[in-house]
Every structure is written in structure tokens, then in C-alpha cells.
Amino acid sequence: MSQEETVVLHWLNQSRAQRIVWLFEELGLKYEIVYYERDKNSKAPHALSEVHPLGKSPVVEIRSASGDVIKLAESGWIIQYFLRKYDQTDNLKGSSIDAQNEVSYFLHYTEGTLQSILDGLFTNHAAKTKAGYAARMYMAPCVKWIAQNYYKPKLLKNLNFLNGTITKQYEKYSKYIAGNSLSAADIILSFPLEIVFTRCDPMINKSLKTEYPDLYLYHQNIRQEHGWKQAAKKVRGFEDIIFGEEIV
Template identity: 35%
Template structure:
């Protein structure tokens, strides 16, 4: 039996969605973030040494990392579903977006979160204006331009096909959901990126996405 070690408001929501798309039986082991720090509980380290989510167990196998989990589940249990045929241009795009989601799209989003929180952190009152100045400078000169660059790139790529790998929905779209939802939460889409907004509407309307929300509980990306 596949078990998803599911942390609330986390990347593991994507794994639940994939399992629902594939129609597989699975169990959910729930973990809750610390309400003050938003960190995962220490009990997750009993499952995987890094103590982070997502983690799945399947028999004797324990596997972490969203991309690796998605590849494993599609290859082991997908029976050819949600992945383009080998040797096709769509398969190459599929592989690219599967890795791009965490390797390229998420770093500037994480930096945006860190520098947005920096001025609100505990510090002496006389240091706060300095922290705010540093944060504003980094956001203006580096993080903001990087975010716009990646969002514009994704918008243009969705102009080539309905889904990220091509005209068929694939597991690459599931993997891409977290960074794009995070960008939408932080106001990075807007009227200038209608294709990304329409893509979000399409994935949110999928029955399997809705079932995954029911299984995983309330879902709000930490922002």
C-alpha cells in the first residue's frame, strides 16, 4: 500500500493529486506544521532523515523529493498514463518541466518569501529600518526581476501548447502547480499573464484535483 506522509500546506498536495489522477489506492499519514514557525514536526524525521514532506512509502521503499516521487509513481503504477511516449518532443518537454519546477522556478519564489519576511522578524527596533532597506534593495534589483523573467517565460511557453508538455495533460503539469500557485498567491500573475491564469483555472477544475483537496485538507501555500 502506498502511504503519503502529508504535511499540511506543502508540496505533498501534488502527490495526492497525482494519485487521484491515476486512480490508485493509498493512505494518508498527516503531519501538522508548528503554528509559530511553520516548520514540519520532528516526527517526520522518523520517516526520512531530512524530516520534510513529501515522503511516500510503498512497501519497503521510502522516497522523498516531489520530482522523484512523481517519476516513480508514474513509472511504477501509471501504466503509460500522464507521461508522453518515449522519443517524442513532448517527452523531452515533460522531462524538462518536471525538473524546472523545483530547479529553476522555486528558488526565486523562496527568496521572495525570505526577503518579504525579513523585516518582520524579531530584531531591535533600530535595526528594522536597515533590514527593510536591505530587503527592498534585494527584491528590487534581483529577486523581482528574476520572478518576472521566469513568469514571462512560462507564459510564453504556454502559448505553444495547452499544457506544459504539449496538448495532453501530464504529470509535468502536476509538478508545475506548486510554483505557479505560489506565484499567484504573491500577486505575480495578473492581467499580463492570462495563459498562466487560465492554466490554473483548468487544473483547479479537474475532479482529481478537487478530490485531492478533500483528502489533504485545507490547502494554503505558506506566504
């Protein structure tokens, strides 16, 4: 299917937007990136609020030849929209009905369950580390209890689930989370797993690479995908998370 529209991705460093760059690379789309960087307090710049009222990224603008503009926010919806319009051969949707159902599940699970736990864990950590000295004295025991008794068990339960899922996939001779080929499920999971394996250990006092070896191997395999590497090159100089373990 030919591309008759201009696609503009509003991209923010250390955000979920990198998955959309990877998606566009896999679909072979022509697209533009508008780059935004977080401030010293890790907040998104005000300029993003001028693109979308919530001031978040990713946001995609689709401009037709007639001048009409469609604006999409939320990673899952963006992925679904572009799969429906440009993945005509079902390369990323899943090669079977079962795989397609699994892909759809992970599009919702990743944002609705896994990412919400990570967001809570990081908010909890920020409360302990970024508050003033006097406040930290009182807050540290409280947020430590919350992390150890709420966020940590939830995160480990989810990582057990994902590790078990990919172990079963390995037994079927597949290195992907759903079906036998790269899918949108792998793309949407890439960001939270990047966070899990590069930033979460100090927060829960565990080596997650050691605890979940099959999931870590999956994470490493995904980083070797051609589309992932091409997407990484598009943000070199703007991003630090995805270059944290090795040079792409």
C-alpha cells in the same frame, strides 16, 4: 497493472506534497495519508524528521507484502518512480517523444529553477516581516533591495517564459503545458503557480494575474481537473492555500 503494495504519503500543509496526492488520484492508486501541520512559525513538526532526516514533505513509504519498505523523498523523484511503475499507458508521461521530453524538462525545471526563486523570495520576505522591530529598521531596506533587484527580475523572467509557453500551447488548441493532455508537468507546476497567484503580489508590487493572463487562465483550468478536485477533497480541513480563491 495491479497494486500489490501499501503506499503511505507523509503530507504537510502548505507544502509540495499536495501534488503527490493529485498524482495518486490520476494513477488510480490506493494510498494512505499521514497528515502533519506546520507550527505557528510555519515550521514542519519534528515528527517529520523521524520519517526522513531532512524533516521535509512529501515523503512516500512503499510497503511490500513481504514487509520490505522503500522510502522516497523529493517530488520529482517520487513522480518519476510512480510514472515508471504505474503509468503503463503513458497517460501522464506525454503522448509523443516531444511531449515526453517536455514533461521531463518541467519535472527538473520546476524544482531546480522556479521553486528555488520562490523559496528565496519568501525567505527574503520573512527576514523583513518576522524579525524584531529594531532589526527590521535596518534589514528592511536591504531585503527590499534584494527582492527588487534579484528575486523579482528572476521571477518575472520565469513567468514570462511560462506565459509564453502556454500561449503557444493555446495556439495549438491545448490547455496543457506539454503536449495535448494532462501530464506530470502540469501536476508538478501546480504548487508553485498556486503560490505565485495567491501570495506573491504583495512581495513584488505587481498583479501577476493581470501581467500574465494566459498563465493565470492555465492555472485556473488546472484547478478544474477532476483529479485536482479529488485531491483537494482529501485535504479539506488541513489546507488553506488551495482553497484561497474558490470553493472546490
